[in-house]
Ligand code: 2HG
């Protein structure tokens with residue numbers, strides 16, 4: 001695909017549509033990065049539209065002039081999904097950050113894409129409502145970004161991911177047309193489900209400018225415990241036993257010893273490690289306090305079957321926050337600690353021990369250091385690969401082979417190559433492991449019908 005380079009005349013015309021912009025200098029640089037490794041691509045211009053009409057005019061202009069157009073929220077993505085790999089125009093939706101409507105009668109809200117995840121959570125909670133998807137970066141990631149990747153988080157094991165909470169989307173198409181993909185209703189059997197198609201499409205099919213989310217009543221009671229295990233594989237195996245005991249936890253997170261050690265060291269958290277190899281952080285919730293104990297008792301029984309060493313119950317909010325901080329910080333501290341790559345592996349839950357052991361074997365074989373943690377109840381293990389003692393040659397040439405082996409294992413265990421971080425830029429060369437040519441051809445056809453000039457987020461998802 002050959003794109004037009006942004007001339008100063010074209011830049012001026014774009015600024016005529018959207019004056020709020022950055023057209024030169026170092027201020028462009030942050031808009032060429034996200035949280036993915038140390039990747040960086042500089043855009044030619046960054047625009048900050050404030051309403052759907054401006055977004056539509058910008059898209060139309062880019063489409064007419066064949067300018068690459070890459071949209072972004074807060075840039076907390078981990079697959080390079082918002083990086084402007086072809087340069088051109090970056091459209092930041094951060095100024096479109098209004099909650100447009102809160103509907104406590106129908107348990108819905110309508111928000112612009114730049115609303116921060118946690119801002120929505122807090123706003124709806126004040127009205128007794130609940131928006132469950134809670135990525136680790138909930139304090140900074142935007143709902144537009146969450147829709148782009150169908151982001152998850154710890155609570156998704158009970159409540160589902162972003163995908164399960166979107167009723168309707170206002171979308172600007174590549175040619176500037178504006179459509180609504182669905183309706184603000186809980187059921188909809190009207191034509192193709194473009195809402196679900198748009199979710200997870202990583203900005204390659206359209207630009208989301210308003211989001212109708214479904215809300216739940218807020219369950220106010222929760223109980224959190226941290227279980228320590230001598231064997232990490234037993235911790236993984238315990239996950240299935242907890243469900244088999246008849247419990248539906250509101251979170252069940254796995255952390256290996258190294259992940260916790262890095263987290264407490266870098267965040268200065270008072271936490272003593274013994275000789276445990278791994279941890280499960282397990283939460284149950286409910287609408288009545290009396291619902292918690294029977295669930296916790298079943299959890300304890302399952303833990304005992306798998307050689308648990310110790311179970312620490314978070315009795316006060318301080319301890320609860322501490323345990324969650326240890327867990328939520330792991331991704332961030334790994335990044336501070338070392339050059340790394342992150343794989344968002346996901347398998348059928350009962351294969352979690354096999355996946356974990358397989359990763360360990362590969363780490364020995366290829367000589368990489370792995371930190372494993374994540375949403376064990378979903379079979380979703382984040383495998384962070386640290387460069388540590390690997391040579392540049394090994395890192396560049398042998399590691400991709402090791403990653404391929406990891407992903408092949410995911411497929412073998414009923415899973416796939418990303419559970420919640422998306423394909424973006426850095427995973428696209430592995431898509432052939434899980435997709436046949438027929439599958440690709442359908443996806444290419446969809447891309448062509450939404451974006452015939454290929455201006456939207458070029459270079460993503462497809463190798
Ligand atoms: C996690 O589970 C996340 O810690 C890391 O998937 C990424 O939310 C994030 O920024």
Ligand code: ZN
Nearest residue numbers: 153374382420
């Ligand atoms: Zn995660």
